[in-house]
Amino acid sequence: MMNFDEKMDAIDLIINVLREHEKSLDELVSRLEELLSKAPAGRGAEAERPTIRALVREWKEFRERCSGAGIASFEVEDKKFRVSALKGGVLHIYEEMIPDMEIRFREREDRIVIDEVELRGREMIPAALRGRLNCGLEISVKGEEIKMPDGVSLYRMVYDLEAEKARNWLANQLKMDPKNIIHGRIQA
Amino acid sequence: MTMARRRSKLEIYLDILMLIRSGVNKPTRIMYGANLSWKPLQQILKSLVEQELIREVDARDRRDRRTTTYYVITRKGENVINYFSRARELIRMDGMVNSLILHE
Numbered sequence: 400m401m402n403f404d405e406k407m408d409a410i411d412l413i414i415n416v417l418r419e420h421e422k423s424l425d426e427l428v429s430r431l432e433e434l435l436s437k438a439p440a441g442r443g444a445e446a447e448r449p450t451i452r453a454l455v456r457e458w459k460e461f462r463e464r465c466s467g468a469g470i471a472s473f474e475v476e477d478k479k480f481r482v483s484a485l486k487g488g489v490l491h492i493y494e495e496m497i498p499d500m501e502i503r504f505r506e507r508e509d510r511i512v513i514d515e516v517e518l519r520g521r522e523m524i525p526a527a528l529r530g531r532l533n534c535g536l537e538i539s540v541k542g543e544e545i546k547m548p549d550g551v552s553l554y555r556m557v558y559d560l561e562a563e564k565a566r567n568w569l570a571n572q573l574k575m576d577p578k579n580i581i582h583g584r585i586q587a
Numbered sequence: 588m589t590m591a592r593r594r595s596k597l598e599i600y601l602d603i604l605m606l607i608r609s610g611v612n613k614p615t616r617i618m619y620g621a622n623l624s625w626k627p628l629q630q631i632l633k634s635l636v637e638q639e640l641i642r643e644v645d646a647r648d649r650r651d652r653r654t655t656t657y658y659v660i661t662r663k664g665e666n667v668i669n670y671f672s673r674a675r676e677l678i679r680m681d682g683m684v685n686s687l688i689l690h691e
Contacts, residue, residue: 408640408663409670415638416597 452490458534461493466574472581473565478519480532480560483585484573490585495534496520498527500556503547514551527556536560536568599623600640601671603631604664607641612657632658640664 455461465471465484468491473482475497482493496519503515518527526532530540538558545553562582570577594602599621606620618628635641641658660668 405666405670408666409674411663412600412638412640412667413597415634416600419634420596 451488452492454492454494458493458495461491461534462572465491468573468575468579470579470581470585471569471573471575472583472585473569474582474584475560480534480536481584482534482569485585493534495526495532496523497532497538497560498523498556498558500527500558502554502556503551504554505551511552527558530558532560535572536565600631600635601668603628603635604640604660604668607658608660608665608668612659614656614658617658635664638663640667 453464455464461482461484465486468484468486471482471484473480475481478497478499480495480497484491499519500523501515501517502513503517504511504513506512518524522533526538531537538560541557541559543555543557545555547553566577566580566582569575569580573580602621603617606617611617611620614628614632617632618625621628623631632641632643636643636658639661640663642661644657644659645654646657647654
C-alpha cells in the first residue's frame with residue numbers, strides 16, 4: 400500500500416506543478432495586457448477604418464445607425480448640411496439642403512401683396528417655414544430687403560446654423576461626447 | 588506518420604525523475620533522454636531541486652579538474668516515483684478488469 404509520506408510528496412509535486420502553470424498563465428496574461436494597452440490607438444483606427452460609405456436618406460435611420468459612434472463631423476457646404484459618422488467600419492452620411500427663400504412683394508396702401516415666393520425645392524418648405532431642418536436642428540434666420548426699381552421689393556431670407564449649437568444637438572441625438580464631433584469633415 | 592501526444596508537465600517531471608533514478612544523471616544525458624531542449628530542462632531541474640526531489644552535486648574531474656554537475660534522486664523524489672508508479676499500475680489493472688467484465 401502507499402504510505403503517507405509518498406502521498407504527501409506526490410501531492411506536493413502536483414501542487415507545485417499547478418503553481419508553475421499558474422505562474423506561466425500569469426506571465427501570459429501580463430504580456431497580453433501589455434500588448435493590448437499599447438494597441439488602442441492603432442487597434443481603434445484599424446477597427447474603425449471605413450470600408451464603405453452609406454448615404455442615409457432619413458435622419459431617424461441615421462440617428463439609429465450612428466448612435467454611440469466613435470467619431471462624427473458636420474459642415475455646411477454649398478447650402479447643404481452634411482453629417483458624417485463612423486460606426487462599425489461604415490462611414491454614414493446624411494445630407495440635407497438648407498433652405499433659401501426669396502419673397503417678391505409690393506406695397507399697396509397699408510398692406511403688401513406677395514407676387515412670388517421662391518424656394519429651391521418643395522422639400523424645403525417645412526424647414527423654411529419652421530426655421531428648423533427636417534432632421535430637427537434649429538437654424539437661424541436673417542432677412543434682408545432689397546428695393547427693386549419697378550416698385551417691387553425682394554425680401555431674402557437667409558438661413559444658417561450655429562456650429563456650437565449643431566455640435567451639442569448632434570451629441571444629444573447620437574448619444575456621443577461633443578468632443579468627438581468635429582466641425583469639418585471626416586473622409587473615408 | 589503518427590504524432591506523439593504532448594506530455595503534460597507532470598509527466599515530464601516524472602520522466603526526468605525516473606531517468607535520474609536509473610542513473611542518467613548528467614544534464615546533457617537527461618536532456619536527450621527526456622527529449623527536451625536545454626532551456627526548459629534547466630527550468631525543470633531548478634524546480635526539482637527547489638522542491639527537494641533531486642539534489643545537485645558538483646564534482647571535480649580528476650583528469651582535467653573541470654567541475655561537472657550531476658543530479659541524484661532524494662528520498663522525497665523516490666516517494667513521488669513510487670506513488671505514481673503504483674497509481675499507474677492501479678489504473679492499468681482497473682482497465683484490465685473493466686475490459687474483462689465487458690467481454691464476459
